[in-house]
Amino acid sequence: MTEVTLARAQAGDGEAFSELIAPHRRELQAHCYRILGSVQDAEDVLQEALLAAWRSIGRFDGRSLRAWLYRIATNRCLNFLRGESRRPHLVDLANPDTGSNRSARSDEPWWIEPYPDDLDDLVPGPEARYDTRESIALSFVAGLQHLPPQQRAVLVLRDVLGFPAAEAADILGTTQTAVNSALIRARAGLRPERDLHDVPAPKSPAEAAVVDRFVSAFESFNLDELVAVLTDTARLTMPPEPLEHRGPQPIARFLLESHAGQALKFFPTRANGQPALILYLPDPSAPLWRACGLIVLTLRGDRIHALTRFADVGLVGRFGFPRALPRN
Template sequence: MPGPESRLIQPDVFVELTSPFRAELLAHCYRMTGSAHDAEDLVQETMLRAWRAHSGFEERSSLRTWLHRIATNACLNAIERGPARRVLPAGLGQASDVLSPLELGGPEVTWLQPISDTRLGDPAASAISRENVRLAFIASLQHLLPRQRAILILRDVLAWPAAEVADLLDTTTAAVNAALLRARRSVADADPGRDELTEPDDPTVLALLDQYAAAFERADIAALTELLHADAQVQMPPHTTWFRGRDQIVGFFESRVTEADHVKMVPIRANGQPAYATYLLAAPGRYRANSIHLPSCRDGRIESIIAFLDPSLFAGFDLPETWPGLSDMRGRIRT
C-alpha cells in the first residue's frame, strides 16, 4: 500500500499552483506580524504545511482561501510564541526635547519593520492594497490583540464573510462581528490621520520628496525647514527618542545634518509609497548603508519621517551594504 509520502503532490506542480498567491500571502503575514523577516519565514512555513496537507484539500473553498487559512493559523501561533506587538518610537512615550540624548530601545522592545514593494507584487498598482500596507496602518494593527488583528484583516482587507472567519477561529459569527467593531475603533484611534494624508504618488508629492532628498544631500537646513509641516514628526527606530514639531526637528537636523555630500538618498519603494535608502560617506567616493526613510506628506509639506536605522534591512530591498556609484542609480530604482 502506498505510504503518505507517495500521495504528496510533486513540488514543481505545487509551486506552479501556489506561486500566484505568494505575494499576497506575504502581505497578509506582514500585516499580522509587522515584520518583513517574520512574514517571509511564515510564508515558507505556510507553503510547507500546504504541500504536506494538499492531499487532504477537499476544494470546499478556493486554493487562495485555503492558503490564507493556513497562513493565519501560522501567524497566530508565531505571535503566541514571540512578540505580540511591534512598535514605533511614538508608541512608547511622549516626544523628546531636541536637547535630549538619543536613547536606544532595550531588548524588551521589538520594532516594526518596513517592507519592500517588490516583495508585495507592486501594491502601488492597487489603491486598496497600497492603503493596507501603509506603515501607519500596520502600526495601528499592532494595537490589537492577535485574534482581533486576524478578524479585522480577514474581514476588512480580504473581505471574508463573518461566518468563514468564525469557522477559522472556532468562534461564533456574533463574536466575530463584535470583535470587528472593537478592532475598527482601536485602529481609528491609533491612526487618526488616515484620511488626511496626500496620495503618495501624486506628482506634487513626488516633486516635494525629490526636494527633500536633494536638501538632505546638500545639508541645506533652510530648505529642509521650508519643506517640513509645522506638526511634523521624526522617528528613528531603534532609538526610542523621537521629535514632534518643525522647530524641534530642525534643531535636531542642525546638529546632525552638517556636511554636504555626506549622505546619499537612493529612491526606492516601501509599504506602497516612495521611500529612500540612505547611505553615509565611509571613505572618499564610497558610501555605507545606514537607514530606510519613509516620508509622508500632508498639506503640501512633509508631515512624518520614519528612518529605520538598521542596515540589515537593506537585504530585504535587494540593496548592497556599500555603493560607490549611487548617482548612476537615481531614477532607476523607484518605479
C-alpha cells in the same frame, strides 16, 4: 486552480503544488506582514505555513484554495504571536524628555519594518473597508500592532481582505458572532490616519516635488528649507529606538546635527506604498559610499507629515540596493 494540477499535488507532485500556490504567495506574505509588522517574521511564518500546506494538501477538500491557505497562514501568525518571548521588550530609557516637543517616548512598535512593495495589483474583496494603499501604509501596519492578535487577524480578514464574516469565522475556527464582536472592538481600537484626500498620488509629479525639496534641503544642510518642507505636526520615529522627535524645528535640527560635516547621497525608492529614500554616507577610510539606512516619508499636501527612519543597513538589500557603492 485546475483539478488536474490539484490531483497531481495531492499525489505528491511538488511542482504541481508550487504551481497551485504561486498566484497566492505574494498576497499571503503581505497578509503575514500586516499581522506581524516585520518582513522577516512574515517570510519565516509564511515558509512554515506553506510547508504545513504541502504536508496537508492531501486533505484539502478542493473548495477554496485561497481561503484554505489563508486559514493556515493566519493561524501560523497567531501561533507566532502567542510566543511573545521571541520579541522581548526594549529596556526603557531612564529619563526621556517628555516635557518638550523635542523628544518623547514613541509608541511605534520597535519591531516594525518597511515593506519593499506598493502592492498596486492586489485588489481587496467587495466587503473591504480599506483600499490597498491604505492597508499597507506604515502607520496602518504600526497601528495594527497595538491590537490583540485575534482582533488584529479579524480586522485584516474582514476590513482589508474583504472576507465575508462566515468565511473569516471558518478561517479562524470560530463563530460569526465572535468574529463580529472582535471586529467591533478592533475598529474601535484602531486609529490609523485615513485622511488621504490631501496626499499626492503615488509616483506623481506632486509627490516627487516634495521628495526633491526634502533631499535638496537635507543635502545642502539648509535648516530653513528643511523646516519649511515639514508640517507643523511632523514627527520623526526611528524603530527600534524608543524616542521620537516632534515638530519641524526639532526634527530638522536633529537630522542636520546627526550628519554635520558629512556628504550625503540619497536614492529614491518606495516602501509600504510611500516614497522612501536610501541614504549613503562616505566611508572615511575607503573610496566608497556606505548604506546608512532608509527613511520612509508620509506626505500631507506639499509637505512631509511623518518620517520613519530605519538604521538597519541590512534592509537596503530587500529594496535592491547594495550596502556599498564606489565613490568616484
